Amino acid sequence: MITLNINGKRRKVDLPSDTPLLWVLRDQLGMTGTKFGCGMAVCGACMVHIDGEPTRACVTPISTLATKKIVTIEAMAQDETGKKVQESWLAQGVPQCGYCQSGQVMSATALLKNQPKPSDADIDKAMSGNLCRCGTYPRIRAAIKQAAGIGEVQA
């Protein structure tokens, strides 16, 4: 039995300790906002924050998380930066199918917490781990700039 701290709540999990956090969230705890896209750390759909660091839940076994703070997309509306990112996402009309967007919001929020005024190169670096098959990248870039209060947002 492992106790995890997820979005400020303590959750008891009775699963083998090598189980990735992704499947604990999705299948055991019913928190399906964190998505499965590849299972091998190449798409970013499963991005969560672990002690503030953007982390891929699909390759993070729960055995490593006993003392950590886990934050998921479901808590972003209560996070000052996360909320700002969500609002700019809606203002720019970023989502298409939306499936990748939990991960995108998590990566963008982590970026803005670290670098409140990111450059294009910073955005490339922070966001290139998040695939979007629908192709929402130009709007993701615009939305990050809007959330950061940087100009040159496309009309």
Add this chain to the structure above:
Amino acid sequence: MKIADKTSDASNPFQSADAVQIDNISRRTFIKQFALSGFVLAVGMPLLRADETAAPKANPKFGADAMPHGWVDNPLVFVAIAADGTVTIVCHRSEMGQGIRTSLPMVVADELEADWARVRIVQAPGDEARYGNQDTDGSRSTRHFFMPMRRVGAAAKQMLEAAAAAHWRVPVSEVKAVQHQVLHTPSGKAIGYGELAKAAAKLPVPTGDALRLKKPEEFRYIGKGKQGLYDGRDIVSGHAMYGIDTQIKGLLYAVVARPPVLGGKVASYDASAALKLPGVIKVVELPSTPLPAAFNPLGGIAVIAKNTWAAIQGRNALKIEWDHGQHASYDSVVYKAEMETAARQPGKVVRQQGDVDAALQGAAKRLEAEYYLPHLAQAPMEPPASTARIVKGQCEVWACTQAPQLARELVAKWLKLPEDKITIHVTLLGGGFGRKSMPDYVVESALLSQAMQGKPVKLTWTREDDLHHSYFHTVSLERLEAGLDAQGKPIAWLHRTVAPSISATFGPDSKQQMPVELGMGVINVPFVIDNLRIENPQAAAHTRIGWFRSVSNIPHAFAVQCFVAEMAAAAGRDHRDFLLDLIGPARSIDPNNLGDTWNHGESPAIYPVDTGRLRRVIETVTREAGWGRSLAKGRGLGLAAHYSFLTYVAVVVEVAVDETGKLSIPRVDIAVDCGPQVNPERIRSQLEGACIMGVSLATQGEISFKNGAVQQDNFHAYQITRIDDAPREIKVHLLPAAQFDSPLGGVGEPAVPPIAPALCNAIFAATGQRIRQLPIKEQLLKD
């Protein structure tokens, strides 16, 4: 109260369930036709007349009329108004990122004069007898349902007005519905929709001449694009529910090991190690389907467990011996050579005018080129997933499907239950791109629930499953030859198109492309050339070929639009001017005269090929992109134009290639004429997305086979364009339609095909290097 409960199917005049022509690209048409009469595209018949192998029709049907179950415009089916005034609108088309759950209900709400803030949207289950056609594909949803949904809204509004007039005992001409209430102007009285709903639902539904649609200048939402995505907030907060997210009490989780080679079977297997793993509950064998596979499951060994991870671990522990079957030697390298051989010999003539051979003989200059495009996987970010349970002879399914009625029919067939015992709930789709039109995975989930005595089972396809077992985009070799006269004017055009056909997935492999495939930009080039011949040499299929966003337009546009650029260069002319001359003056062409008997299933009278519109998008995009402007070294502009899904698109791509050969795309301009624009904001997002998907397939996309099996396992090997390699700026130029009642074109697909050729033409402008084989991958890199 719910007025939606009061529908009476018997009184519904809008159900036209008879079979449609084989030429319609509906997935269902395929199985229906094959089920009834076998493979009806008779080999040996002149291909141009293949459509006539369907039953002859006195009045051929087109558009939505020709789709299975046609359309329904009964407000009692689509609208419910609660006593508190909440308006519930049913969306019967699948949402997969195109914004249809916003756009179609917005059309209803506009005509209904509903306040968007008080509108709720519910998703229809698969039930076409009730809702009309639900196959969400072919860039058809808005095209086919804009008018029916306007009528739904207008009829409901008139019923509310009539109820208000009766309530006040005033003539109906004195009342007017405005934003969720009906006003009586002379007295200044007002009454809300919620109060009127009950009485309104009992009134006759106005139809025909009695129906009054808004004038376009009265639209509040249509054409404005101000509504925002209905599901937007759920999406950004992680609460949107996709097929993979279904939660039910007592849910079990499954993955399946499928035969690596199409047509393969399980020879033997050992599940003992898998069954010892924690969380694994059961291992079951699924029956394989004889080829052609159609939409049926591939069979294999399923592991059912307490969670998805345990199921995956269980699958890894299976020991399976496969009998690989007839396609075990499929090899993409060998196959490419076979296609080249086929393309270098005459093939079946599918269109011809003049004397190409003589013209080529007499040409001052001759050119030839071959263009190759590999298989592609749709790879939606949400892989296929479906949950099923069977309780007391009733099967309930939750699935991310583009084709819920088809899924329903197939599940009924496999479970041997009547169709009305099957309910298919449609979740949000985490992308579709054609993959989720094919409901093999939905059937699998139903079979797994059946194997678990009806317990709820969620089947998840891992990314490996998705890339190994998709219905792939075809592989193609396009060979073109052209002759120019002494002035550089094109006088001969020979195009041989070689590609296995989607029809092979459904019937005996004819090895020829169908009219729907030829009609995607190879047979119907609207070029002014006296001597022209299109041939289709044979190609056999060795995997399941299926629909990928914009389908055969991709290889056809790639080859045609790259070759035209090569011809312009050979003629020493500007590409844009050469292309415009090749298209010729503005005129309206009957697609039949271009050999296209399909015309996207639409009436040739309503949807002729309009070269004026094609010219206009080319003129617009080149003007906006600054065609001809001087660029720094290593930069170039490339142009391509393509007509598909009844929409005209032209693209200019700007590339930068550095000394090492690294490619970047600073800017793309896209000009689009898709007719009237219902939700321009979502049109723009679809075009941006299509552009990036086009870049992705051109630069990275490749599924290849070795020993019959796919070589790419996951996104590290099947690369998708990431933000740092995506075009930095995409400028969309929408050409306004002349009138709002002119015919609508498609939007989801038609911007994909011109991207790859415009990109390759830009690379030539920047570097002098021709790209004739996709993906580009390392071809530009200097060692």
